[in-house]
Amino acid sequence: MTIKPLTAAVLCVLGVALAVPAQAAGKTQDQGSDANKTSVNQQISDMQKQIQALQAQLEKLKQSQARADAERKKNTEQQKARAKKVEELAKTAKKSEEGIHFGGAMRFQYFTGDYNKSINHRNGDTAFDIFRINMRGKVDNIELQAEWRWFQYMSAIKYAWLGYDFTKNQQLQVGLTRIPFGNQPYNSHNYFFSANYYLGLEDTYHMGVEYVYSGDPWNVRLAFFKNDGMGGVGGYVTSPNRSYSYDVVGVRSPGEGIYADPQTPAGSINTAAARVAYTFKPNDDTKIQVGVSGLHGGVQGVSKRIGHYSAYAVHMDAFYKRLNVQAQAARYDYSIDGGADRLAVGAYAFYDSIAAKADSYSFNLKYHQPVQWGPIHGLDFYNDYTIITHKSGMLPNTFMNVTGVAVGAGDLYTYFDYVTGRNQPFIGGSMAGDGKIRHRFNINFGFYF
Numbered sequence: 191m192t193i194k195p196l197t198a199a200v201l202c203v204l205g206v207a208l209a210v211p212a213q214a215a216g217k218t219q220d221q222g223s224d225a226n227k228t229s230v231n232q233q234i235s236d237m238q239k240q241i242q243a244l245q246a247q248l249e250k251l252k253q254s255q256a257r258a259d260a261e262r263k264k265n266t267e268q269q270k271a272r273a274k275k276v277e278e279l280a281k282t283a284k285k286s287e288e289g290i291h292f293g294g295a296m297r298f299q300y301f302t303g304d305y306n307k308s309i310n311h312r313n314g315d316t317a318f319d320i321f322r323i324n325m326r327g328k329v330d331n332i333e334l335q336a337e338w339r340w341f342q343y344m345s346a347i348k349y350a351w352l353g354y355d356f357t358k359n360q361q362l363q364v365g366l367t368r369i370p371f372g373n374q375p376y377n378s379h380n381y382f383f384s385a386n387y388y389l390g391l392e393d394t395y396h397m398g399v400e401y402v403y404s405g406d407p408w409n410v411r412l413a414f415f416k417n418d419g420m421g422g423v424g425g426y427v428t429s430p431n432r433s434y435s436y437d438v439v440g441v442r443s444p445g446e447g448i449y450a451d452p453q454t455p456a457g458s459i460n461t462a463a464a465r466v467a468y469t470f471k472p473n474d475d476t477k478i479q480v481g482v483s484g485l486h487g488g489v490q491g492v493s494k495r496i497g498h499y500s501a502y503a504v505h506m507d508a509f510y511k512r513l514n515v516q517a518q519a520a521r522y523d524y525s526i527d528g529g530a531d532r533l534a535v536g537a538y539a540f541y542d543s544i545a546a547k548a549d550s551y552s553f554n555l556k557y558h559q560p561v562q563w564g565p566i567h568g569l570d571f572y573n574d575y576t577i578i579t580h581k582s583g584m585l586p587n588t589f590m591n592v593t594g595v596a597v598g599a600g601d602l603y604t605y606f607d608y609v610t611g612r613n614q615p616f617i618g619g620s621m622a623g624d625g626k627i628r629h630r631f632n633i634n635f636g637f638y639f
Contacts (some may be wrong), residue, residue: 206326232521233410263386284413290327290334295320295638303308303609303630305618318342332353344539348434349395366419367400368393370411370465373505373516378574380592381605381634386550387436388536388542388615390535391501391520394435395419396461407469409479415461415487423457423490430457431536438489439541440534441496441526448543452534456496456526461487467505478508489526497526503550516554523547531583532622542615545581546605552576568598577620585625588613597613605634 302314309315322339335352339346351365368375377392378384383498386392398415416422418437420430430439467481482504489497503520524533524546532543556572572595578588590611595603609630613619617628 191634197595198429204514215325220459249334258307269342269430275290290325290329291327291555293324293639294322295324295636297634297636299632299634301630301632303617305628306605307358311617313486321349327572330570333361340537344432346432346434351400359403361402361404363402365397366397367483368395368398369411369415369461370405371465371485371501372465372508372520374465377505377516377518377554378576378592379514379550379554379570379572379596380574380594380607381632382590382592382607382609382616383580384552384574385588385590385611386518386520386552387511388523388535388621389522389544389548389550389578390436390438391503392439393524396435396437396458397421407471409465409467409469411465413463415458415463417459417490418457420467422459423455423492425457429536429539431541432539433530433537436535436537438499438524439536440532441491441530442532442534442622444580446532449541450534451541451597454491454503456489456491456533458496458499459488459490462487476509477510477601478506480504480506483520489524497524499524512558512560514554514556514558516552518550518552521548522550531585542620545578545583545585545622546580547580548578550576565599565602566597567600570596570598572596581622584598586613588619588621590614601638603636603638605636607632 210350216402226594263297286406296317298316299319300316302309303465304638305414319618320339320341322337325334325336325456327334331354333355335353336350337348339348347366349366349368351363351367353361353363371391371394372386372587375393377386378385383392396415396418398413400411400413405408418433419435419438420433423439430437438456438458441456443453443455446453463483463485465481465483467479469477469479471477482502484500484502486500487498488495489499499522501520501522503518504519506516508515524530526533526546530546535542535544552575554572556570557636559569559571561567562567572593574590574592576588576590581587590609592607592609594605594607597606607630609617609632610618610627611619612626612627613621613623613625615621617630619628
């Protein structure tokens with residue numbers, strides 16, 4: 191609002207007011223009428239009151255205009271201050287994104303099971319599980335991710351890679367990266383994964399290069415791995431079984447023990463892998479990802495190539511509100527020159543054996559329930575089931591069922607798992623064994639930072 195038009199109006203009124211008294215005075219002198227004098231004086235008085243009212247209104251408008259100008263100035267200064275603050279925060283955030291950030295976890299566990307009579311006699315055991323350090327960040331647009339784990343009996347690098355983003359949805363990773371196979375990142379919900387993990391088909395990491403396209407609705411991963419994370423059959427390591435991932439480390443000869451050091455070393459080499467998945471979103475509550483995976487590579491002996499291997503899978507990972515359903519069917523096949531029904535695998539400072547060929551089927555359910563029980567904010571109820579069938583050498587089937595609940599309380603995440611299985615590692619069995627159905631109850635406490 192401005193005051194210039196009102197000022198002009200006031201001046202006009204003043205002009206009229208001055209002219210009227212002059213005319214009225216001339217008439218009174220000519221006519222000498224007292225009545226006219228009284229009328230003119232009244233008009234002058236009314237005019238003066240109007241002028242005073244207009245002057246008061248004008249003063250109010252001036253004050254209002256001054257307050258409006260002051261408020262606009264204040265708002266402008268505040269906007270400038272806010273813009274400056276946002277700019278400073280953006281610079282700080284961008285600066286904080288640069289560099290390497292550290293995190294990690296520390297885990298303990300209690301366990302008991304009928305696969306070990308001495309453990310039952312002691313009513314179970316408690317043990318230190320792991321201490322780990324995670325590194326993640328960017329320096330000059332180069333991303334780094336790594337995880338180093340310490341156990342009581344060994345230390346191991348889980349993954350370690352460098353990445354470069356070509357676009358928002360495309361990245362190239364080089365180093366010790368995850369094999370793109372099956373449901374990602376895990377085909378399970380429990381602490382022990384699925385039985386596929388002990389075949390090297392879940393959360394397994396090899397040395398190579400991987401292309402990742404993570405758009406919507408497509409997710410595509412293409413990779414080439416030179417060898418496993420321990421340097422392959424010729425790796426300069428203390429022992430090839432001191433690994434986080436289950437890797438093939440040898441060929442089992444007839445009569446060779448299931449858990450023995452392999453007498454014929456071997457390892458994967460020149461493996462090509464691909465995973466393609468598509469995500470459907472029928473409504474706001476439902477998301478379904480379906481995909482296919484495949485890999486093919488060679489098997490290297492100490493001095494020459496001794497065979498090849500391949501694996502493929504179809505998989506689904508579906509979410510409806512707080513319910514998650516996973517399903518996967520897979521097959522793997524190691525074809526060794528001269529024939530072999532069993533292979534040696536190594537991980538966690540331990541040797542085991544697997545069938546050279548087998549089929550794998552898994553079906554998993556999880557339901558998330560938010561709660562507010564003191565520090566507890568969520569419960570994850572799950573049941574994960576895997577069966578390994580059609581093994582080479584007429585080896586008996588393996589199955590594993592894990593029923594449990596995971597409790598989230600701040601940075602503490604605890605698994606309560608009841609495991610039932612046959613010919614399953616970590617409960618007194620082997621993928622190449624012929625044992626009884628065994629059970630294990632396990633509690634794993636993990637503090638993540």
